[in-house]
Amino acid sequence: MLTLSRVSKRYNDTTALAPTDLQVAAGETVVLIGPSGCGKSTLLRLIVGLIQPNTGSIFLGGEQLQPDNLHDLRQRMGYVIQEGGLFPHLTLRDNVTVMARYMRRDFDWIARRLAELAQLVRLPLELMTRYPWEISGGQRQRVSLMRALMLDPDLLLLDEPLGALDPMIRYALQQELKSIFEKLGKTVVMVTHDIAEAAFFGHRLVLMREGRVVQTGPFKALAQTPAHPFVTQFIEAQRRPMEQLAKVLQ
Amino acid sequence: MNIRLFVKMLLLAAWATTLAHPTHAAGRPVTVSIGSKSFTESVILGEMLRQLAQRAGINAIHRRQLGGTRVLWNALRNGDIDAYPEYTGTLMRETLARENLQTETQLKQTLAARGLRMTRPLGFNNSYAIGMKKTLAERLKLRKISDLRAYPELVFGFGNEFMDRADGWPGLQQTYHLPQKNVRGMDHDLAYRGIESGSLDVTDLYVTDAEISYYNLRVLEDNLDYFPVYDAVILYRADLEQRAPEAIALFKKLAGRINAQTMRELNARVKLNGESEAEVAASFLQANLALDIAPQAKNTWQQLWRHTREHLVLVGISLSAAILVAIPLGIVAVRHAHVGQIVLSIAGLIQTIPSLALFVFLIPLLGIGGPPAVVALFLYSLLPIIRNTHAGIKGISPAIVESAQALGLPSRAILRIVELPLATGSILAGIKTSAVINVGTATLAALIGAGGYGQPILTGIRLDDIGLILQGAVPAAVLALLVQGVFELIERRLSS
Numbered sequence: 198m199l200t201l202s203r204v205s206k207r208y209n210d211t212t213a214l215a216p217t218d219l220q221v222a223a224g225e226t227v228v229l230i231g232p233s234g235c236g237k238s239t240l241l242r243l244i245v246g247l248i249q250p251n252t253g254s255i256f257l258g259g260e261q262l263q264p265d266n267l268h269d270l271r272q273r274m275g276y277v278i279q280e281g282g283l284f285p286h287l288t289l290r291d292n293v294t295v296m297a298r299y300m301r302r303d304f305d306w307i308a309r310r311l312a313e314l315a316q317l318v319r320l321p322l323e324l325m326t327r328y329p330w331e332i333s334g335g336q337r338q339r340v341s342l343m344r345a346l347m348l349d350p351d352l353l354l355l356d357e358p359l360g361a362l363d364p365m366i367r368y369a370l371q372q373e374l375k376s377i378f379e380k381l382g383k384t385v386v387m388v389t390h391d392i393a394e395a396a397f398f399g400h401r402l403v404l405m406r407e408g409r410v411v412q413t414g415p416f417k418a419l420a421q422t423p424a425h426p427f428v429t430q431f432i433e434a435q436r437r438p439m440e441q442l443a444k445v446l447q
Numbered sequence: 448m449n450i451r452l453f454v455k456m457l458l459l460a461a462w463a464t465t466l467a468h469p470t471h472a473a474g475r476p477v478t479v480s481i482g483s484k485s486f487t488e489s490v491i492l493g494e495m496l497r498q499l500a501q502r503a504g505i506n507a508i509h510r511r512q513l514g515g516t517r518v519l520w521n522a523l524r525n526g527d528i529d530a531y532p533e534y535t536g537t538l539m540r541e542t543l544a545r546e547n548l549q550t551e552t553q554l555k556q557t558l559a560a561r562g563l564r565m566t567r568p569l570g571f572n573n574s575y576a577i578g579m580k581k582t583l584a585e586r587l588k589l590r591k592i593s594d595l596r597a598y599p600e601l602v603f604g605f606g607n608e609f610m611d612r613a614d615g616w617p618g619l620q621q622t623y624h625l626p627q628k629n630v631r632g633m634d635h636d637l638a639y640r641g642i643e644s645g646s647l648d649v650t651d652l653y654v655t656d657a658e659i660s661y662y663n664l665r666v667l668e669d670n671l672d673y674f675p676v677y678d679a680v681i682l683y684r685a686d687l688e689q690r691a692p693e694a695i696a697l698f699k700k701l702a703g704r705i706n707a708q709t710m711r712e713l714n715a716r717v718k719l720n721g722e723s724e725a726e727v728a729a730s731f732l733q734a735n736l737a738l739d740i741a742p743q744a745k746n747t748w749q750q751l752w753r754h755t756r757e758h759l760v761l762v763g764i765s766l767s768a769a770i771l772v773a774i775p776l777g778i779v780a781v782r783h784a785h786v787g788q789i790v791l792s793i794a795g796l797i798q799t800i801p802s803l804a805l806f807v808f809l810i811p812l813l814g815i816g817g818p819p820a821v822v823a824l825f826l827y828s829l830l831p832i833i834r835n836t837h838a839g840i841k842g843i844s845p846a847i848v849e850s851a852q853a854l855g856l857p858s859r860a861i862l863r864i865v866e867l868p869l870a871t872g873s874i875l876a877g878i879k880t881s882a883v884i885n886v887g888t889a890t891l892a893a894l895i896g897a898g899g900y901g902q903p904i905l906t907g908i909r910l911d912d913i914g915l916i917l918q919g920a921v922p923a924a925v926l927a928l929l930v931q932g933v934f935e936l937i938e939r940r941l942s943s
Binding site: 242245246247268269271272274276278279280282283284285286295296299344354 | 846847849850851852853854855856857860864865868869
């Protein structure tokens with residue numbers, strides 16, 4: 198579905214991403230994880246075409262991403278970011294349907310698809326006449342997902358989609374998102390820095406550090422056969438608070 | 448057709464259709480356009496010329512109190528005006544100083560070479576003179592200009608033209624070796640008030656000024672014969688002889704009819720007794736040339752309406768054009784940072800040009816009156832709109848713009864659907880700023896004959912008539928508030 202071959206990105210003298218290969222199969226969920234500045238967001242933004250690589254090429258379903266087909270290929274991707282990136286001057290309905298209306302899709306089709314998606318993310322259709330600032334953060338992320346799914350893309354790209362939510366809502370939404378992904382059978386590339394979230398969603402994890410991939414594989418493989426001491430360090434750092442919590446309860 | 452001519456015609460066409468100004472309307476009978484300088488004597492003489500031309504059965508307009516000799520001279524040469532009252536000394540020492548003319552015959556030849564003519568002298572020499580309060584002069588025992596050398600602490604204040612003219616202060620200082628450092632330039636009429644209030648000690652006078660006796664001033668003797676003779680004449684375009692021979696014949700009748708005493712009295716009637724220039728001119732023509740002319744009296748409301756109309760046209764055309772040009776420029780500035788830098792610097796640079804200077808720069812290109820004023824106001828209105836468009840779009844969170852890109856919207860669609868709507872508040876604020884600046888600056892357009900609320904303000908300053916100043920200043924302020932209110936309404940509409 199998605200192939201990255203020797204893709205790299207430099208900003209002046211700093212390497213944001215060293216030459217990287219990555220393959221994502223159809224229906225697979227791959228999670229890019231690592232500390233801040235490790236290059237995981239850069240990788241995702243390269244796939245969406247928001248930035249151009251210095252070397253290497255990106256293929257989506259066998260087609261190479263290039264400036265002249267970027268707009269078309271983007272319609273086959275859905276992109277969700279941390280704060281949702283909803284347009285503040287448009288109603289939720291207009292936010293979700295903006296691209297479909299721009300493409301002059303049939304009015305009935307749009308209305309049907311909107312209702313379908315509202316049901317999928319479990320939002321009442323009446324809410325759609327509101328503006329982004331009138332709803333909660335969790336609701337905004339659901340609307341953002343609706344917008345990403347509107348044209349039924351092959352590939353979903355999520356950059357810390359739950360990063361700005363409080364823990365309870367975050368947990369509930371994790372469950373929901375996963376069931377949606379499974380139900381739709383979408384190919385998903387997600388960025389997070391939360392190892393538990395990564396383990397929960399990802400068929401495979403791509404652990405990155407300083408612009409390089411350290412290890413790729415299922416969470417279990419990372420935990421049991423770390424390719425580098427950093428892998429263990431990274432996992433431990435997030436497991437320890439949980440263990441402390443468990444100790445207190447004992 | 449070259450671009451200059453094309454632009455000129457375009458603006459003239461726009462002007463003519465909006466105002467239906469007699470000078471620019473095609474297919475009309477001959478119209479004679481008279482100019483005058485921005486002091487009372489010139490306006491009275493200009494008014495006489497207008498009435499004389501009208502008396503000869505010719506449609507005549509008077510563009511009164513234009514801002515300075517340069518403006519009038521260029522306007523005459525361009526054909527924007529056909530005639531104006533001038534002084535031989537000014538022509539020989541200032542306007543044509545480079546020709547180094549010595550005699551009146553030489554002057555006439557030089558004028559003829561430029562397609563211009565002048566009448567014989569009208570009968571008075573309105574020379575420059577240097578004057579001060581009689582009381583102060585007596586206390587310091589000052590009689591001659593050279594006596595001033597002993598008092599370097601005296602404060603000098605001169606009319607703006609006098610400050611810079613070849614036959615003004617620079618030459619005077621050199622000839623008399625005057626040591627004074629504290630020398631200020633100001634409006635000629637305001638200098639009298641400075642003398643009266645004691646903030647100025649010495650100023651330049653026109654010897655026919657009514658204020659000399661009114662303010663009890665002493666004229667210091669020009670003991671080194673610095674000032675030339677400033678015989679008043681009527682300067683006109685040679686082609687007027689063919690176009691309106693009857694008017695020229697009447698203009699020539701003024702020659703030798705006005706002596707210094709008469710002129711001083713006419714000035715006093717306007718400046719001190721508050722009669723209108725038209726009345727004074729008409730009564731003079733009646734008494735001396737036995738010409739019966741009914742001065743057209745316009746009531747205050749008619750005048751207010753005319754100034755409002757002129758002002759609205761100036762502001763309306765220039766601001767609309769600025770909006771149409773500046774918003775796209777602001778967008779270009781966002782898309783191409785390098786171009787943006789250049790555009791913003793140029794617009795900023797224009798803003799630093801003093802408004803009167805910009806008006807005057809445009810005269811050789813566009814003549815006097817509406818067109819150069821509209822272009823200058825247009826240029827001044829650009830910067831706030833460009834800058835706010837630029838800032839408004841730049842200020843949109845990158846996450847929002849990237850979300851739009853990620854949806855697959857092309858950049859034009861992003862501009863239309865996302866960026867412009869989100870920048871609207873900022874753009875409107877820019878337009879509002881421009882509109883208010885525009886309404887204010889448009890009052891200066893009267894200096895180049897474009898009319899508007901500046902007209903009564905200029906006349907009011909010249910005649911020391913607060914009521915007249917307010918007649919221009921108050922509506923201008925009200926208009927500025929109104930314009931601001933309208934844009935605030937639009938803003939509220941859009942945001943709700």
